[in-house]
Amino acid sequence: xxxxxxxxxxxxxxxxxxxxxxxxxxxxxxxxxxxxxxxxxxxxxxxxxxxxxxxxxxxxxxxxxxxxxxxxxxxxxxxxxxxxxxxxxxxxxxxxxxxxxxxxxxxxxxxxxxxxxxxxxxxxxxxxxxxxxxxxxxxxxxxxxxxxxxxxxxxxxxxxxxxxxxxxxxxxxxxxxxxxxxxxxxxxxxxxxxxxxxxxxxxxxxxxxxxxxxxxxxxxxxxxxxxxxxxxxxxxxxxxxxxxxxxxxxxxxxxxxxxxxxxxxxxxxxxxxxxxxxxxx
Ligand SMILES: C[S@@+](CC[C@H](N)C(=O)[O-])C[C@H]1O[C@@H](n2cnc3c(N)ncnc32)[C@H](O)[C@@H]1O
Numbered sequence: 001x002x003x004x005x006x007x008x009x010x011x012x013x014x015x016x017x018x019x020x021x022x023x024x025x026x027x028x029x030x031x032x033x034x035x036x037x038x039x040x041x042x043x044x045x046x047x048x049x050x051x052x053x054x055x056x057x058x059x060x061x062x063x064x065x066x067x068x069x070x071x072x073x074x075x076x077x078x079x080x081x082x083x084x085x086x087x088x089x090x091x092x093x094x095x096x097x098x099x100x101x102x103x104x105x106x107x108x109x110x111x112x113x114x115x116x117x118x119x120x121x122x123x124x125x126x127x128x129x130x131x132x133x134x135x136x137x138x139x140x141x142x143x144x145x146x147x148x149x150x151x152x153x154x155x156x157x158x159x160x161x162x163x164x165x166x167x168x169x170x171x172x173x174x175x176x177x178x179x180x181x182x183x184x185x186x187x188x189x190x191x192x193x194x195x196x197x198x199x200x201x202x203x204x205x206x207x208x209x210x211x212x213x214x215x216x217x218x219x220x221x222x223x224x225x226x227x228x229x230x231x232x233x234x235x236x237x238x239x240x241x242x243x244x245x246x247x248x249x250x251x252x253x254x255x256x257x258x259x260x261x262x263x264x265x266x267x268x269x270x271x272x273x274x275x276x277x278x279x280x281x
Pocket of ligand 1: 058060061063081086108125126
């Protein structure tokens with residue numbers, strides 16, 4: 001049924017976050033912060049029981065798991081990623097959760113899909129990694145039936161940086177990560193890019209929202225340290241010096257101390273959500 005999903009050429013995009021076990025664990029912790037925002041976006045976009053959903057850039061499966069619960073046993077979710085190790089973990093997680101309505105396909109999403117197979121195409125923190133997000137979106141829209149919905153939730157670094165501006169160490173880490181993303185070719189602020197991109201591929205102007213998860217829970221507090229550790233191994237090749245951050249082995253506790261000393265909450269990446277329905281000819 002989904003053999004056409006495998007018929008792709010590889011993307012030339014370098015992926016700044018890598019595919020280590022540590023990064024996979026980080027994705028799960030990050031998903032804990034983002035889940036309520038993603039679920040609300042999907043519900044508001046109209047994803048509902050019985051639908052067939054394609055989740056692109058599934059990673060270790062958090063978005064696909066969330067979508068599978070929304071569509072229920074009469075629906076189906078296909079999760080796609082080029083990281084086969086992440087998908088093996090995603091399959092185990094789906095089985096452990098007793099969800100039989102998900103399958104994971106190892107593929108690069110940089111090429112075109114054929115056939116309007118899905119009621120919805122969704123993705124979180126994925127289009128931003130493509131050299132040409134509009135081209136990626138165009139190829140994905142092909143997979144949505146007329147009247148189906150396209151939903152993406154991508155990053156907005158400006159809101160994270162603004163929320164962290166009064167915290168020097170957190171700001172420094174955030175700026176270095178931001179720089180690494182930009183130098184690797186990833187986009188950092190996807191709000192206008194999504195608004196314009198949806199229209200460029202023939203979709204109606206999308207509904208939009210911009211939200212920044214903030215809080216003092218453990219996952220939100222450690223988000224910067226976690227992300228810094230995933231990106232740090234790429235610094236040298238990207239021409240970035242992380243020396244100003246000091247000893248990595250004490251970074252987590254120094255970031256915590258900074259929050260405590262200033263009685264501050266922490267912020268996660270800002271999320272721009274966009275959705276729109278494919279016109280019925
Ligand atoms: C930041 S993670 C997000 C994972 C998941 N959507 C989530 O929010 O937890 C981005 C994912 O996109 C995948 N990815 C990046 N470029 C890709 C491509 N060209 N084709 C398929 N997957 C890709 C990476 O392997 C990674 O798992």
